[in-house]
Amino acid sequence: MAARLCSGCARAAGFRQPLPDGFFTTDAIRTALSDHDFGVVFAAIRDCTGLSQSQLAGLVGLSQARVSEVEAGARRLTGAKLAARISKVFAVPAQLLGFHVDTTTPAASSLATEEVDWVDRRDFVTLATAAALGSRLHPELERLAGLLPGRLEPVTRPHIGDTDIDAIEAISDGFRRWDLAHGGGLCRTAALSQLHQVAALDDAACTPGVRGRLQIATADLASMAGWLAYDVEDHNAARRLWTYALHTAQRADGHLRSTDMMVVILLDMAHQALHLQRPKDALTFAQLAAATSISRRHPVSQITAGYIHAVTAWCWAMLGEPEPTHRALDGSRDLYTAATADTTPPWAWFVTSAEIAAQQGHSLHLLSLTHLQYAEPATAHLTVAVQGHPAEHERSRAVVLPTLSVAHFQAGDTDSAVRTGHDAVAAVTSLSSQRCYARLRDLDAVAARHQHAPGVMELRADIAAALAV
Template identity: 80%
Template sequence: MRTALSEHDFGMVFAAIRECTGLSQTQLAALLGLSQARVSEVEAGARRLTGVKPVARISTVFAVPAQLLGFHADSAEPAAGNLACEEVDWVHRRDFVTLATAAALGSRLHPELERLADVLPDRLDPVARPRIGAADIDAIEAISDGFRRWDLAHGGGLCRSAALSQLHQVAALDDAVCTPYVRGRLQIATAELASMAAWLAYDIEDHNAARRLWTYALRTAQRAEGNPRSTDLMVVILLDMAHQALHLRRPKDALAFCRLAAATSTGRRYPVSPITAGYIHTVTAWCWATLGEPEPTRRALVDSEAGYADASDGTTPAWAWVVTDAEIAAQQGHSLYLLSLKRREFGEAAAAKLTVAAEGHPAEHERSRAVVLPTLAAAHFRAGDLEAAVQIGQAAVTAVTALSSQRCYARLRDLDTIAARHRFVPEVRDLRADIAASLAG
């Protein structure tokens, strides 16, 4: 290996890594941010690997000392050999997609994966229990379900700390005495609770905490590969990561997460449920819409509808009660709205779908309705219906200010940006003043 590295014979390096780890060419390519074809060509000697970035990524992902790859110890290239940073900005780190890929693949090659529990936010001293049974897992699942219902009704702000506290207590049970069956359920329940805590952090715009929690959840769900719920949960976590990447205006990262979710959905022992398959295509549609690509967006929406249509009582997992007809309409309307930001002609169709969503969300899903309303108002602006835009915009201000969801306030800021184009209309000026007051509060 040292000889191959010194000669930059990456065909030999790739082959040796795959032999030792059991990774496929596709999995190795995903870890390194390359195509499978490129990995194949390098292994076959048909092409050489050139450029600092892919070489530096080999150093980071596989813990190869930077000096063996030709970097000086004080190299200015941050990715080369920079493997053990305790305090890292999880929002701006360049290798977050790679880290998530390694977690999804179950790779032990990324140095941070084995210490994820140590970097969870707001770590507490846990209360350990020596032995657990099925009733304990039932309780953990009920806790996660309770947090999910609270978030749908009120937003994540008021229960995020409580969820983290519960997660630290549950994570401490990793070494508890239990049967193999209970162990698998514990890992899934822990991953679900961590994923819920991540979503609550995301909802209050604590993106660093959300990324750490989702990565921990992904790693924990991957360890439970013998549980039928594992694949479904991993895919949903990856799609939540894509959701956040879109919120952070990083559509290409989001698309990478969607592709990883699609690969994960077909590459494990248990398949995903039809409803999860539909969600993969939904989030993919958001990505293409953000990039202003109508035809790939349309195809993804058609595939999404087909996935949801295949769902039945026998194939729908228990957690999927949140995927209502109103939620599906909101997902479709959001895709059309994102398209309308670059292609105004999609504004009317977006408003129609989002209206169905806003009217269909029940009272106990008020946060879901509040997220939709600012986008619905903005869609009316894009469609040229200023009267409806102002009326719904005022309803959005009222709904958002009643909740503890920073993500809803972010939607209000987006609405204000769209409304500013009509700032000379008196009613629009009044709406913008109300939005400014709510944001200041």
């Protein structure tokens, strides 16, 4: 029976008989649901229940003509909201549609909300792998543009050229500079709006060279929009945007920067997984980035290869494994040293000596959480990073300061920890970066273990006031 209807209402809606138990777990329906092939599902539902196309259309909010086209295979349904509606109306188990469900809640049998949770999707690593390898390996990749958050009506263009791509690249660079200086909160809506405009250019006429540049520029803008979403803790939006960016970069296989772009996006996914305390997922993304870097037509740049090793070091450090952490750090250091300006991707200009010190210090900080002897080396690298970040990279500096304070606590230098902690609060509260506030919460948890030391109670009060606001 339909999930939302009592027996009388179901009869009034056109049900001659209810759906039998186990209807959605048959092999044919399972396969159709997994592929989001609602034409097969609609036809089978109508065959079992006696619903007409018009009656089924009314239940799920479609026209009869649209249902007919879907059943005939002429059109596919791609919207997450529509998938949620179908799941609710017919009590389709959400996990059969490829979505994570919390089985401890009463609504776990179907999609209880209209937005699908991309953070807890059980197949997200598989989906990202498919995007990296090719679009035919996962049916959902073809509907990614319909899943972008904040969809707007774009302005279409019949023809584009190199100057249009120059403008798109400049837009992405502007958002990147704003994020480094101020955090993602104040510009993420503008980035989404620009992305929808740029994505609409996919059908515009252009030369093959411009087409490749457009795909890379679109992927870069989508990746930047994903990072801005991540910076304000909108993790679902970040994952959608990064998967779209990855798929778009994969399509630009012949472009010199395609591999670099794909690898950086996969490493952003790893960065997010670490932030969400999922080091094994993060390591999977880092390993996929490493495999992608050597399996495609064009090799990655030295600086991107160095970043692969840096993120891999974070993963092993969070897992408490010193030896592979040090191997990855050594590889990162060697590759960064070998990098040259003429081979650096245009979007990697911000990887300065301060940024590299921050990456190394973060690995040692993560190791210090299980091996205290790494706390002092961590403070040395993180101090270099804090002192080296210029004013226009204030967000980068602010995200390091709470970690440096924690490292000082771990090393037993309470005075430096308190002083740096107050600096962290001042820096974080001047920005629009929720991710920095998460670092303050981590700092407060560590400070609580030292609350009887001089100045710690005042630091915790300062942090509490910042978090309250």
